[in-house]
Amino acid sequence: MAKTTKEQSGSDSRAIAIELSAALVAVHDEAPKILLVRDQGGDSATHSQFGLPCGPFDPVAHRTLEEGLRTWVGEQSGIQLGYAEQLYTFGDRFRDPQERKGGPRPVSVGYLALVRQTDLRSPENADWSDWYRHFPWEDWRSGPPAIVSQVIGSELKAWADAPDNRADRARRRERIDTTFGLGDMAWDNERVLERYELLYEAGLIAETVTDGRERANPGLVQAHTLTGAVLIKDHRRIMATAMGRLRAKIKYRPVIFELMPPNFTLYQLQRAAEALAGARLHKQNFRRLVANEGLVEATGQISSQTGGRPAELFRFRRDVVRERPASGVRLSVRVKPKK
Amino acid sequence: MAKTTKEQSGSDSRAIAIELSAALVAVHDEAPKILLVRDQGGDSATHSQFGLPCGPFDPVAHRTLEEGLRTWVGEQSGIQLGYAEQLYTFGDRFRDPQERKGGPRPVSVGYLALVRQTDLRSPENADWSDWYRHFPWEDWRSGPPAIVSQVIGSELKAWADAPDNRADRARRRERIDTTFGLGDMAWDNERVLERYELLYEAGLIAETVTDGRERANPGLVQAHTLTGAVLIKDHRRIMATAMGRLRAKIKYRPVIFELMPPNFTLYQLQRAAEALAGARLHKQNFRRLVANEGLVEATGQISSQTGGRPAELFRFRRDVVRERPASGVRLSVRVKPKK
DNA sequence: CCGCTTATGCTCAAAATAAGTATAACTGGC
DNA sequence: GCCAGTTATACTTATTTTGAGCATAAGCGG
Known part of the structure; x- marks a missing residue:
């Protein structure tokens, strides 16, 4: 074959790989659930073994992107998808740590899919995980979550006070207030992604470190365990996007x-x-x-x-x-x- | 180089090409405008020479998808984009007629961008076109557009009556009523894409023919000129998506x-x-x-x-x-x- | 000054929303 | 069988938001 090993392994820097990934959401026992599958080998960078069901888009086998997604989800979880809608396409450089090692540029088309309680089985190598295990600050059903007042609030304040520039500090404080509903702002339950990204920038979640970004606050090593369970690659970001969209859509x-x-x-x-x-x-x-x-x-x-x-x-x-x-x-x- | 000509020319059926395309919207003289660029050579299938500004995603040069888009738009129109948001990723087979001739599978990430009146120059090879020239049935500012009552209404009725199966006919009628606000339904100005797709399926717009689909009603050759100006490939579909999103978002x-x-x-x-x-x-x-x-x-x-x-x-x-x-x-x- | 045009302030009824009170119908414990 | 606890459901009330319109203000060209 004309294909070189080099290309097959994807180390051509011009290579692109389209991945289809799905946030399968269900509700069970008054808790929102998301389907996670075990990644073969795991992602050593995030120390997580779990991620969303996903697989490469195959232009030959898949007539549409959604059809490809349904195929992969069916294969990895045994679930025949019902409702599914496209969410967002993620293409930032280094979404996947593999890319640094010469892997292809991973572009991922994310979907939100809804699964009926009655279709809820736990397939092999897959598990329904509580949403709020990954986003503990998003559950306000019994009042403001402890983590917001105890950890996030103070750590974010430290992050806001870090810049030398007065205007930057003001901007950061303002942003914290709007996204987390502090001060006289109201908590907006749809801003899931904005909150996630703010925590990311502030270095309060594990992904900041694994992505090789500078940590704003080096004293926070175990804070990561407080700020929710991590997934491989940027799957928690996809999950945040799905959650925000779903909250808006209902x-x-x-x-x-x-x-x-x-x-x-x-x-x-x-x-x-x-x-x-x-x-x-x-x-x-x-x-x-x-x-x-x-x-x-x-x-x-x-x-x-x-x-x-x-x-x-x-x-x-x-x-x-x-x-x-x-x-x-x-x-x-x-x-x-x-x- | 290890790359074969076959792969370079993209005739490998496994090849994928990611394209970035933008619907640039502005308002001028009380009319919504969209920026179109002249396609080199034109698209012989649709008899259109115009399309949205777009270009291939380059994983080396582009750190993010949006950055790539901004680069292409700047190159093709001289406009430095302000507001831009991702719309949808289009990946259906045969979106681009070139694919039938062995071209790569074209996956297009569409964006909606808003341009201020004051930034409105007409660049070389590009032109601001009135939205409603492409979607004449969408303008209800002076009452129900003539085209809906005169052409679309009756032709859609013919399409609805075509199936032998009674239930299919009922389904089609119902769908027409909801998408076009007939009967006791209200016109929903956000359902731009649904209307476009219904017209597509009913064979009332030029794209139906060029895409090689069966025409429901062969007597409609010139009706195409009535149902709005065509763009190359599926760019009118992207435009419909942008329009619907913008109407919702404002x-x-x-x-x-x-x-x-x-x-x-x-x-x-x-x-x-x-x-x-x-x-x-x-x-x-x-x-x-x-x-x-x-x-x-x-x-x-x-x-x-x-x-x-x-x-x-x-x-x-x-x-x-x-x-x-x-x-x-x-x-x-x-x-x-x-x- | 008149007739035309657009701007702006204000009213009024209908509908939608937020926050209750009150009562109904089951359970388990005794 | 009665009581406390729990959830279901009907109804009330005040407030806010909407949809529609009237009335007046302030420019223009003649």
Whole structure:
């Protein structure tokens, strides 16, 4: 063959490799889950063995990018994807440490996919991991997470005070306030990626180190273990993108039903919404909203698994997609815990 | 070199070429504009010579995808991009007719970029073209466009009636109603891509033919000239994606100011919003909205170019990005023309 | 000064939202 | 069987946001 070993191993600096990667999201036991697969050999740089299901795009076998993605996910997890949407294409230099060793430039097309509770098996070499294990600062369901006030807050302040230039310090402080909802700013649950990137720049998560960036604050070695479980390569960034997109999307499209079983109580639905949003919702208003939008219809069946008064089971009204294309679960996020 | 001619010319069926393409949008004279560049040689399949500025991604020269895009746009149009965001990555087989002749699989990362009126020069080999020349059915500023009622409506009906299967016919009718806002459905100005794709499938636009798909209705040869000006390859699809995204985004992020000069009257701002949205807005409510959101501040200057009472000039308040990160020009689209 | 145009301030009703109160219907413990 | 605890569901109330329009202000050309 004309192909040289050099090219096959991808050490041609002009080489590009397109990878397809998927953030598979499900909700189980009131917790949002993401599917991780064990990487063969692991990524010595991040000390992580887990990453998102992914594989190279094959222009011969794959008619579309999405088809390729479905194939890889099926192969690696045994799951036949339902809902999937393209998220973002990641192409920054050195996304993958392998590139420094002469590997090809890795360009990754990331997808968000939603998996129904009922399709939730744990396949070989794959596991459903709690979202918030990787982003502990994103879960505000029982008030401001401890990690924000205890670790992130003070360490970010140190980072903000580091520059010699007064204006730079002000800019950093401002950015911290907006992304983390400090001062008189409100916490915006959609800014997942911005928060991740801020922590990255501030050197508060493990990826900063493994990517060979200068650490802002050298005293933080174990802080990494506090700031969430790491994935290989930049997969945690992809995950942050997926999370932000999903939190935004459930507000204006009825995608949350892609995660629910066929029949559910309104409270189960609310729990799922809360799990994704990372915040509590007002129960009565939530059900009024869902009802008024015509998103669900009663089945007549009753569930007595609730622990209190039995609840009626509902199902998603597929018609709404037709009737009111732009409906979703607009949630008024309440950040303060119930007293 | 180990590279074979075969590989260099890209006729290896496993080859992939990443292209970066940009939809540069501006507003001028109350019309939305998009920058088109002349393609060397033209695209014989579509009989179009124009397309979006684009170029191959170079993993050596380009540190990020966006950087590569900025380089190409600068080279082809002389414009230094300001605001730019990634849109979507297009990778379907045969996006580019060249692929049938053994060319590499073209994967294109599309961007939406906003250009300020003041930066609006017409560069060599490039031209600002009216959006609605390519999507005549999208402009509802003076009521339902003639093309929808006269051509598209009836032709789509024919397409819907074509299948033998009753259920298929119903599905098609339903889809037409939702995407084009017929029946009791409302016109949703964001569904630009869905409308484009429906017309594509129905064989009502030139791309259907050039892509080698079966034509649903062979009597439509000149209808193509009615259904908007074509671009090379799938660039009109990228443009539809950009348009839809922009229409959605101005409602919740203050991106519209990326298109405005530093100082403007509120009516100029409204005109720009209307040009993008393709619909008229209620004037008093628009200014109340903009004022209440704190998006603008008065400059004290007065413009007497208005043709009536002089208007005060305003400027964008950059602070809002900090204070209210999620604000935009929420526009209640009024589709019916003023009587 | 008149008729035309656009700017701007203000009102008013309808709808949507946020935050409750009140009551209903189940469970388990005794 | 009754009570405390738990969840479900109906309804109320105040506030805010929207959609639509009236009225007046301030320029222009004649």
